[in-house]
Amino acid sequence: MTTTSAPPANPRPKRRPGDRIFAGSAKGAGILILLILAGVAIFLVTESFPALTAPAEDVPGGEGLASYIGPLIFGTLMAATIALLVATPLAVAIALFITYYAPRRIAAGLGYLIDLLAAVPSIVYGFWGIAWFAPRLVPFYQWLEENLGFIPLFAGPASATGRTMLTIGLVLAVMILPIISAISREVFSQVPSLHREAALALGATRWEMIKMAVLPYGKSGIIGGAMLGLGRALGETMAVAIILSGSAAGITWALISSANPQTIAANIALQFPESTGLAVNTLIASGLALFVITLLVNMLARWVVNRRADFSGAN
Amino acid sequence: MSTSTQQPSTGSDAPVSAPPPGGHRTLPTWVTWAVFAAAAVVAAGIALVTSWNIVLFVIYTVVLGTVANYVLSRAVEGHRKATDRLVTCLVGCAFGIALVPLLSLVYEVVRRGAERFDGEFFSASLVGVIGEGGGAYHALMGTLIITLLTTLISVPIGLMTAIYLVEYGTGRLKKSITFLVDVMTGIPSIVAGLFAYALFVLVFGPGVRLGIMGAVALSVLMIPVVVRSCEEVLKLVPNELREAAYALGVPKWRTILKVVIPTSIAGLGTGITLAIARVVGETAPLLITVGITNAMNFNAFDGRMATLPVYAYYQLTQPGVPPQFAIDRAWTAALLLIILVMALNVVARLISRFFAPKTGR
Numbered sequence: 001m002t003t004t005s006a007p008p009a010n011p012r013p014k015r016r017p018g019d020r021i022f023a024g025s026a027k028g029a030g031i032l033i034l035l036i037l038a039g040v041a042i043f044l045v046t047e048s049f050p051a052l053t054a055p056a057e058d059v060p061g062g063e064g065l066a067s068y069i070g071p072l073i074f075g076t077l078m079a080a081t082i083a084l085l086v087a088t089p090l091a092v093a094i095a096l097f098i099t100y101y102a103p104r105r106i107a108a109g110l111g112y113l114i115d116l117l118a119a120v121p122s123i124v125y126g127f128w129g130i131a132w133f134a135p136r137l138v139p140f141y142q143w144l145e146e147n148l149g150f151i152p153l154f155a156g157p158a159s160a161t162g163r164t165m166l167t168i169g170l171v172l173a174v175m176i177l178p179i180i181s182a183i184s185r186e187v188f189s190q191v192p193s194l195h196r197e198a199a200l201a202l203g204a205t206r207w208e209m210i211k212m213a214v215l216p217y218g219k220s221g222i223i224g225g226a227m228l229g230l231g232r233a234l235g236e237t238m239a240v241a242i243i244l245s246g247s248a249a250g251i252t253w254a255l256i257s258s259a260n261p262q263t264i265a266a267n268i269a270l271q272f273p274e275s276t277g278l279a280v281n282t283l284i285a286s287g288l289a290l291f292v293i294t295l296l297v298n299m300l301a302r303w304v305v306n307r308r309a310d311f312s313g314a315n
Numbered sequence: 316m317s318t319s320t321q322q323p324s325t326g327s328d329a330p331v332s333a334p335p336p337g338g339h340r341t342l343p344t345w346v347t348w349a350v351f352a353a354a355a356v357v358a359a360g361i362a363l364v365t366s367w368n369i370v371l372f373v374i375y376t377v378v379l380g381t382v383a384n385y386v387l388s389r390a391v392e393g394h395r396k397a398t399d400r401l402v403t404c405l406v407g408c409a410f411g412i413a414l415v416p417l418l419s420l421v422y423e424v425v426r427r428g429a430e431r432f433d434g435e436f437f438s439a440s441l442v443g444v445i446g447e448g449g450g451a452y453h454a455l456m457g458t459l460i461i462t463l464l465t466t467l468i469s470v471p472i473g474l475m476t477a478i479y480l481v482e483y484g485t486g487r488l489k490k491s492i493t494f495l496v497d498v499m500t501g502i503p504s505i506v507a508g509l510f511a512y513a514l515f516v517l518v519f520g521p522g523v524r525l526g527i528m529g530a531v532a533l534s535v536l537m538i539p540v541v542v543r544s545c546e547e548v549l550k551l552v553p554n555e556l557r558e559a560a561y562a563l564g565v566p567k568w569r570t571i572l573k574v575v576i577p578t579s580i581a582g583l584g585t586g587i588t589l590a591i592a593r594v595v596g597e598t599a600p601l602l603i604t605v606g607i608t609n610a611m612n613f614n615a616f617d618g619r620m621a622t623l624p625v626y627a628y629y630q631l632t633q634p635g636v637p638p639q640f641a642i643d644r645a646w647t648a649a650l651l652l653i654i655l656v657m658a659l660n661v662v663a664r665l666i667s668r669f670f671a672p673k674t675g676r
Contacts, residue, residue: 016566016568018566018568018569019566019567019568021568022567022568022571022572023483023567023568025475026475026476026478026479026482026483027479027483027484027488028475029471029472029473029474029475029476029479030475030476030479030480030484030488030489030492031488032472032476033472033476033492033495033496033499033538033539033542034491034492034495036499036535036538037495037498037499039510039514040502040506040507040510040535043510043513043514043517044506044509044510044513046513046517047509047512047513047516089409090409090412090413093405093406093408093409093410094406094409094410094413096406097406097407097409097410098410101403101406101407102410110410113414113417114413116417116657116660117413117416117417119592119656119657119660120420120596120653120656121595121596121597121598121624121652121653121656122504122596122597122598122599123596123598123624123627123628123649123652124420124424124596124649124652124653125420126628127423127424127627127631127645127646127649128416128419128420128423128424131423131427132419132420132423133416133419136370174413174416177413181413205395205396205398205399206399206402206403207398207399207402207403208395208399210402228501231501232501234503235501235502235503235504235505235506236503237503237504237505237598237599238598238599238602238624238628241599241628242628242631242632265503265505265599268505268509268599268603269505269598269599269602269603272602272603273602273603273606276521276522277521280521283509284509284512284513287505287506287509290503290505290506291502291503291506294501294502294503294506295498295501295502297501298497298498298500298501299498301501302494302497302498306494
């Protein structure tokens with residue numbers, strides 16, 4: 001049909017050297033990231049290898065690697081679990097408040113205010129926790145011990161300084177609050193307005209609309225956000241190192257006493273500067289355990305979040 | 316049929332005076348606030364009788380007000396509206412609770428940090444200082460140097476990766492890089508520090524402490540943040556611009572350099588500034604890779620350096636005798652850190668405002 005000039009003889013675009021160099025270095029940067037992540041794993045394994053193979057009595061604590069890291073893992077999981085249990089409902093409520101309750105004009109400002117919590121460096125949370133927050137919790141702990149002391153979680157004696165497992169759980173909750181609420185907010189704002197309007201048109205109150213349209217849509221986003229928050233709480237170091245009066249308490253369920261298991265990250269920060277020889281390798285081995293735990297949690301979280309992204313029509 | 320629905324989406328509850336469809340009446344807006352005011356009076360009474368405490372007063376007010384609102388609304392409006400009001404109160408409370416740590420933290424740090432926020436703090440190091448005086452000049456400079464090095468390492472790698480993902484990447488490599496960058500965002504900062512230590516130990520032997528190690532450790536934390544934010548920004552550049560450049564015969568790499576990046580420069584600047592703000596307050600990796608020193612060391616390739624977060628940490632936890640002076644210095648360092656982070660956040664917002672591409676004709 002077309003009788004215009006013949007198609008060009010060489011349809012392949014010319015590859016210029018500049019193009020090749022630029023494309024190559026961009027690809028190289030991408031591959032470098034893969035190498036860095038692999039490097040983190042490889043170097044941690046090589047440096048923790050001496051501790052993995054060392055005889056049990058040489059490892060700090062004198063009872064082998066497992067009994068050294070065990071209580072640390074327990075403490076890490078305990079603090080992160082408390083943080084998650086406190087932060088998730090609070091963060092979801094905050095996200096709902098900002099997206100659906102606050103007046104439209106100031107909603108963005110309020111969101112920025114919550115995001116400021118994420119900008120505060122973790123060491124400053126440590127300062128705040130030990131100087132302001134922990135002392136104010138002491139009367140509350142005493143009340144808990146007197147009235148609920150029969151529950152193993154609140155077994156006495158209550159700490160006089162407030163530097164307890166429950167305190168650190170609450171501080172971590174404050175720290176992961178902005179992460180969970182930011183992701184929940186994003187998901188909530190993507191809820192199709194047709195769903196919401198349909199619910200309202202059927203005569204639903206605002207809460208019923210949220211219950212029927214918003215929360216089911218945002219469920220996997222909330223779960224993913226909570227798990228990202230969990231990953232952050234597991235790896236949080238300085239606030240824990242400053243606030244928690246960690247002692248070699250072993251595995252204990254008491255939340256408000258002054259004998260607490262330390263967390264992995266805080267233990268590394270506290271012990272590393274003064275350690276030499278095999279102690280360093282042991283600490284790196286515990287860091288490897290932390291790395292594996294957070295990697296699994298984060299991968300799971302990303303998988304949950306991305307799965308939602310694949311199915312939603314929002315993007 | 317006239318129904319009395321609430322305003323869709325947000326906005327204040329409009330006073331609804333339509334005839335009740337279900338036989339229930341509707342409470343006017345002011346009732347909620349009146350109930351809370353009454354609750355405040357009662358709470359003040361209770362708090363005065365027992366022991367005056369502002370925290371207890373607020374808690375009593377909120378709890379009493381919420382319960383009273385629920386009961387009143389349930390009696391007048393029915394249980395569905397009452398539940399709605401209850402949830403509104405709870406959601407508002409959640410936001411209020413989140414503000415408590417923020418405000419108390421800022422207040423406490425400013426109050427205690429202002430003590431030593433003076434000229435000497437910014438001009439002196441800690442050499443030969445026992446007790447009063449001394450400053451954090453060496454730590455401030457250390458933080459600036461290490462952050463600068465981190466930026467120099469992270470921005471080229473992060474930006475190039477983002478360009479790869481947006482402009483070149485296809486298939487499984489792109490997918491796996493995106494996924495791993497996401498995963499990398501979640502690496503605990505202390506693990507990044509251990510990685511840098513393990514890397515340098517292989518070359519320099521055990522016990523090594525260098526400023527550049529800290530920069531490497533921080534880069535592991537910063538690169539994924541840079542990639543994510545730059546990727547989002549580059550995706551926003553309209554494809555028409557790229558196609559226009561190609562149509563004029565411009566090679567792809569020059570299109571990226573001369574069209575794509577200049578268009579998105581504001582967003583890139585904002586993202587990179589926020590990434591810097593993310594790492595400038597990191598303590599744990601610096602604690603185990605850079606250590607601390609009292610003297611001025613501005614050479615990142617030779618021995619220990621002082622950095623602001625680590626300085627604050629040691630001044631607080633190992634204050635010496637008498638402790639008060641070091642603790643004051645620690646709080647001032649913490650205040651300085653917050654100011655740095657907030658300033659970077661403000662700069663990021665200014666960049667996105669002033670360097671945004673001109674969209675007007």
